[in-house]
Amino acid sequence: MVSSSCLHSVLDTAVNGIIVINDKGTILIYNRACEALFGYKSDEAVGQNVKLLMPSRIAAEHDDYLKKYIDTREAKVIGIGRDVIGRQKDGTEFPLELSVGEAVTETGRQFIGVLRDLRATKEYEERLRVLQSNLVTMTRVNALDEMGAAIAHEVNQPLTALMLYLQTAARRARASENSDEALLSLMDKAVREAERAGHIIQRMRTFVERQAPQSIGTGLASLIDDCLELVKIGHEADDVEFFSTFVDYEYQLELDSVQIQQILVNLIRNAGEAVKGQPVKQVVVSVERDDRCVLVKVTDTGSGIEEEALSHLFKAFTGTKRRGLGIGLAISRSIAQNHGGDLLVEPYKEGKGATFTLRLPVNSKAAS
Template identity: 45%
Template sequence: MDGTLTINGPKHTDGLTVERQEKPFHPIEHVDARLISLLDMAADSICLIDDHSRILLFNKASETLFGYSAEDVIGQRVDILMPQKYAEHHDGWIARYLETGEHSIIGIGREVQGQHKDGTTFPFDLSVGVAETENGKQFIGVMRDLRARKEDEQRLRSLQTELNQMTRINAMDEMGATVAHELNQPLTAIILYLQAVERKVSKLADRGPITSEDVEQLSDLCGRAIQEAQRSSSLLQRIRSIIEKKEPERTTCDLVEIIRKAHKLSLVGFSATDVFIDLSAPDDLPPVSVDPVQIEQIFLNLLRNAFQAMREVEQKAIKISLKIVTDEEDRRDRLQVRFQDTGSGIPDSHRKNLFKAFDSERRNGMGLGLAIARSIAQNHGGSLDLAPFDEAQPGACFLLTLPIASSPSDESEPKTESSESMDGSQ
């Protein structure tokens, strides 16, 4: 026998199996000691394989990363270093590259899963290079363990969650007196309605039989008391949902309804009855896939900042317009919200650091809230930015983009827009 045998190669995505002639294994016998020393000093794992996925070289960092010694793996197939489900993809990639020259990973780093000798899996960044040798093509992989980075990212997310909660609690603390005042109104009304019921019942006890008119009056008073109680309950529930610490819960939502709820809550503690709010959106506006409480927090922040910025101007107006835009990078449709106020505007010197959480130069103290608002938008796969200054439109203009839950049913039909107004009395 000549040492050559025929094996069934990996299946391509079209289901066809490629017959490949497996060549004899040629280990690397003569390697410069300086090169070996250099490879073993490298912080990253470095592994060299031949065109049949057999390991030729395995440096010290690779031994640490995967738990195998070089003697254990030299000559073995590289899929010993990866979970089984990834091994098939790897074989298909090698076969496709050798047959067509197509290289979707050469020179491009990407995150993949590795498997330690003890069976545990872990993420690492893989970059691959290729070289032509007398024994055929060889592939060199440089691998960097991502576990520490993943842990840091998780800690950062946890800290961001804590920061968001602290800010929400701080905002509610600042609104404490006004919230108490807001609650006092319906509670006072409830007391008055119930006192009226009590007086009515006392009169009926002295007067005699109850008429249908009496029943109607009592029912009306009780109904009014119930409405005020529901108003109080609704306010408390909204405050609780903002303060409460919980993981984001994405649902399919109507963004216009989220804006309405944020507007209602933003009026707590602000005398904004003279602010005109124009909200316009296409009739076929698609829903968004978001956590409604977190997105409401963005609009609550923008609205309260705008109210504060417009205190000293005569014309107090906010224009909120929604439209569908296509992202230039991934070509996906998103929902864009343009939020324009007629306030005092943002000086050029403050624009650069506007979204920095602890910047001292911020528009009437808005800094931390905007930093968190942008973080929420980005965590949803969207963005929050300040639009370029426009002399024709005074005030500040913010652009918020969010992912849509579904595409419009028929994009070929012309879009019509509906417009509604909200004022501070609502």
């Protein structure tokens, strides 16, 4: 017959935690692996109810479950095994795989639990899930890239034709005796936006291939005004107030104006959508600057961005809009980082709208 001391020595060499309890839930044996798992020493655990090692929400039901099993033999864990949650001495909860066997001894019915720490397994599964998710996202991004190249090729021809039609119509309208100056102004703006669309398409390959942006000296205040004017056209019926507080029209930055305009138009449009239905409908663009960087801030009077949305806000295909691919902010941040800057959002504050900050390095031609 194996002695009790010999049995305990064998159990202490086991890699997995081993606990033996009686039919009252009292811990009879608690091996060394359990000490490492739960943080309780053997003399702290033996003699205590096994609920000591469970979160309170589970512990409250354990005695009833044990009694029900003894009365009805209806097993939920015993002889089956399952994943459970354990609680360490410091209160930390962690996942465990629990297998339970039953034995009838001279001193009564006993239950032997074998415990395996699942934290490393769960972490691996989570990493695998994230990698799979990233793989799916990258597959979609690659597909989008291929689609974008095809679309760019197909769109260039009708876009060029559209510009020619608009220019011809504008010339004929000017030659008319009763020319409408407001209409001519709108047509000129349409031609400029068609040209801008053409520039954006031409730059897409540069952006995707991560080539250096085509930096030129650009007046920042004028660039912001152009973005605001463009967005206002789509919000004339919404009673949204768009304005900029930056009026230093002499200040210039070395940047790719087309790509930075993409970012600002996206931010301002999003802000305009956010203030719809609000008592105050206002979108403000402001600028802060020093010798190292320029911060262009787009602030709205909307309901703000909830904290749970902030962690994935700049990830592709995870946008909060009901329509769209959810890639606008992801692309905008990539453009900003390609310029050596970044795109950030301020933490959520109750009662405050959202503020997005475009940070750009100063390789500037600041006016004297």
